[in-house]
Amino acid sequence: MVTKEKPKTGMYENVQNQFNKAADLMKLNPNVRKILSITNTEIVVNFPVKMDNGEVEVFKGYRVQHNNALGPYKGGLRFHPTVDIDSARALATWMTWKTSLAGLPYGGGKGGVEIDPSKYSQAELERITRRFTYALGDNIGPEHDIPAPDVNTNAQMMAWIADTYMSTKGPLERSKNQHVVIGKPVGSGGLEGRDRATGFGVVVNIKAWAERNGVSLKGKTFIVQGFGNVGYWASYFMQEEGAILVGVQDAKATYYNADGMDVATLYNHTKLHGGFLKGYEHAQEIDPKEFFGIECDICIPAALGNQITEENAGMIKASVIAEGANGPIDTAGEEILLDKGVHIIPDILCNAGGVIGSYFEWLQNRNGELWSLDEVMEKLEKKLREAHQKVHMTAETYKTDWRTAAYIQAISRIEMAYLQRGIFP
Structure with missing residues (x-):
């Protein structure tokens, strides 16, 4: 007789289990519970990028926005082969709880690109990052949804995102959008x-x-x-x-x-x-x-x-x-x-x-300060x-x-x- 291996719990299922345990214990308002048990918006984009050898590859990217009751969506972008809609939902939900617990005026969002970055050159990663940013369009923004570094992404990538996003705005709007992304190099507003x-x-x-x-x-x-x-x-x-x-x-x-x-x-x-x-x-x-x-x-x-x-x-x-x-x-x-x-x-x-x-x-970018x-x-x-x-x-x-x-x-x-x-x- 062959014994079937017990299936592993997915990340989003773990999040839901944790949420339900807390909601039961605190007797969460049932209407609020319905709202918080699901995500607000789920964005999936497929975008083409030209590689160094001239060939085109199509990549899949995600941005899940869980809740913004307390302020703009906030959360990282990761570049990893395990990035999918389930993990993005889980991580976005965790960000909602994290920002609330920290007392910040934010909600939760998360996403990334399904990719192994070690297989691509620096020039290719720049094009992938910029094209992903362009594909997201106005689904991100300094007062709407603010990405940040996560697994396999860094300050340089955040600078590319900021530059790409600001380039889509008119001359009078560009300076007001530097805080569209967080985790930039210090010389670029970090x-x-x-x-x-x-x-x-x-x-x-x-x-x-x-x-x-x-x-x-x-x-x-x-x-x-x-x-x-x-x-x-x-x-x-x-x-x-x-x-x-x-x-x-x-x-x-x-x-x-x-x-x-x-x-x-x-x-x-x-x-x-x-x-x-x-x-x-x-x-x-x-x-x-x-x-x-x-x-x-x-x-x-x-x-x-x-x-x-x-x-x-x-x-x-x-x-x-x-x-x-x-x-x-x-x-x-x-x-x-x-x-x-x-x-x-x-x-x-x-x-x-x-x-x-x-x-x-x-705050530093928004208020023109340096700490x-x-x-x-x-x-x-x-x-x-x-x-x-x-x-x-x-x-x-x-x-x-x-x-x-x-x-x-x-x-x-x-x-x-x-x-x-x-x-x-």
Whole structure:
């Protein structure tokens, strides 16, 4: 008899499960629940781009706008083979909760292009980015929907998006549209510190958790999945606190060193090897499946969604998981971890430093201001700690886990907006 493998839960199904759990517990207004359980707008574009060899390829791009009750849609664009309508819906919905929880005047949106960017030249990526921007047209805009960097996209790509979008406007309108996109290079209107904001926010949340539990991070061991922008900066700031990186994983390799790995050395290695860890000589390369079983105090998943599941959650030795990625734990995996007593700092709280930094850049562009790095980091930590404390209080009030508490806190703010304004007409 052949036993059928249990199908994995999709990202959007995970989001809906989490939403329904919170909505039930908080007794969410049924009319508001209907609105928040679906997306507002889903955009799919197919666009042609000429390659370096003269041939034309057609790419598929997405932008899902979940909700804008609190302000313009806000969220990243990723370039990855896994980008599809299901993941875009999930990520857009998470952005709605994240921006609300952080107290920002934004809603949630997300999207990207179904592509492996490593297969294309820099010139091709520029043409793909610009053509995708043009295809989206007025579905994005500085007061309507504001994209930002995400997986495999960066400040340079955001500059291309801004330039393309502004080029479609008349001369008098161009200067008013610089804040159509966030995460630009500093010289093109970007924010000092935006590059490290998400990773810094992960560590601020870990520090707040440690302080509340009377724990020192000095000497504590941690592992990081994903050594891109978020994983690197989270590791950097953890090392600054005296914590020791003992395990690291990316798409190409997994390394372990019980004595610890120097974050700067790892980073310099990736810069010389196409952004990947492969070939690092100061640690033992292990089977990728063993990563989450590494003995450690803190686990930081900072790669893609659905990495911790029913299959591997039982392996985890860490006492706290800080979600640097969006949706790294599926609902079945989370049940196992909570039963084990593992504390989970949920994504919409833990990695909110990026969207808060985006808000600061948007304000800076909108108001014609320039903020220093110290000013940015101080404002960022203050907002993150405020959100952390709200989730803690909500968890205590409802006697629930932190993810559900974070959802309740976020959804309550949106519910209030709908109840106060009413539903048109």
